[in-house]
Amino acid sequence: SYDLTQPPSMSVSPGQAATFTCSGDALPNQYAHWYQQRTGQAPLLVIYEDKKRPSGISERFSGSRSGTVATLTVRGAQVEDEADYYCYSTDSTGNQRVFGGGTKLTVL
């Protein structure tokens, strides 16, 4: 089965940039999308198709993809950004949908 790999945790100080990575062998040919999940809530789409931002999502969120690695950056991290961040993509066939294991962001 196909896997997307994310570091399990990250910690930044308020105002710093938080950079999340997601690696997968099929990423050179498949879009990456990113979700924020606060405790007890459903996931929220924050970046789609590598770098597009849905309406209502802060400009502090940006995304990119290069080769087998997709990246989500949150500029000027705030306490309200504390959450789990998941990348999502598909395998090389485009039929199997896969989430990364998630990265827990702590801002302190």
Next chain:
Amino acid sequence: QVQLRESGLRLLKPSETLSLICDVSGGSIFGSNWWSWVRQSPGRGLEWLGEVYYTGTTNYNGSLKGRVTVSVDSSKSQFSLTLTSLTAADTAVYYCAVLYAGQFFQYWGQGILVTVSS
């Protein structure tokens, strides 16, 4: 904006079958979107289970080995999830979600916690 709401039994026993329904409002179940189920075990990550198109065409997570069925009832603007042969490992929050144009999960329901325990 499409809104989704899950419903179904929340406590089941091992070997039983899970059946959940997702009600769709604020948008049409027809069109280019796929209708999906994703679950999250306690303290764990997200796992895609399967999806259905309004025509009834389906796509499933191969790791579930035929235990999962997703179907649609367009007349009721609903789609459903069936998961057979339950074990404690199937205890999770189950979310229904809109797979926008078959690409990414755009909107999610609030989720329903299903517990499998004897």
